[in-house]
Amino acid sequence: QVQLLESGGGLVQAGGSLRLSCAASGSIFSINVMGWYRQAPGKQRELVATISSGGSTKYADSVKGRFTISRDNAKNTVYLQMNSLKPEDTAVYYCKHLQGVPLFEYWGQGTQVTVSS
Numbered sequence: 001q002v003q004l005l006e007s008g009g010g011l012v013q014a015g016g017s018l019r020l021s022c023a024a025s026g027s028i029f030s031i032n033v034m035g036w037y038r039q040a041p042g043k044q045r046e047l048v049a050t051i052s053s054g055g056s057t058k059y060a061d062s063v064k065g066r067f068t069i070s071r072d073n074a075k076n077t078v079y080l081q082m083n084s085l086k087p088e089d090t091a092v093y094y095c096k097h098l099q100g101v102p103l104f105e106y107w108g109q110g111t112q113v114t115v116s117s
Contacts, residue, residue, distance in 0.1 A: 002026040002106040004095045009111030012085055016115070020080040022095030022108055032099035034071060034078040038091035038113075045094065051078060063089075085115045 008020040020036065035050030035058075049059045049069035057069055066085075071078040078095065095108035 002028060002097050002099070004097055004106055004108035006093070006095045006108040006111045008080075009093060009113045011114045011116065014085060014087055014115055014117050016085050017081070017083045018085065018113060019082070020093055020095075020111060020113075022078045024076040024078075024097050024106075028076050028097075029099040032097060034098070035096050036069065036078070036080045036093055037096055038089075038093045039110075040088075040091040043091075048093070049080060050096075082113070085113075087115045087117045089113060090115050 003025050004022055006022045008018060010018060012018055031053050033050055033052045036048040037045050038048050039045040047060050048063055049057065049067055051057045051069045051071050053073060066083050068081040091113060092110040093113050094110045097106040
């Protein structure tokens with residue numbers, strides 16, 4: 001089992017910045033992928049960014065150049081630095097941890113990000 005604890009959400013004005021953190025604990029494999037997804041009201045959950053334990057990253061086109069995902073493997077923690085925030089970034093942001101064969105996914109409880117115009 002893996003537990004994920006997210007923090008860092010909140011209310012910010014357009015153009016501002018926030019940093020999300022997600023700390024994983026439990027039975028963590030050295031090879032894994034962690035990432036951030038988001039779900040806005042009335043919309044499906046969508047990928048924001050992912051990062052592998054080796055450091056490979058992937059971003060949604062909508063956040064490229066504004067968001068940066070990073071991780072500290074020693075702390076089993078993934079971060080999402082969000083700059084130049086837009087009202088359309090408003091959503092609940094979820095942390096996801098993927099590991100194992102077969103792959104198994106774990107989700108955090110979500111943290112609200114609200115960007116006011």
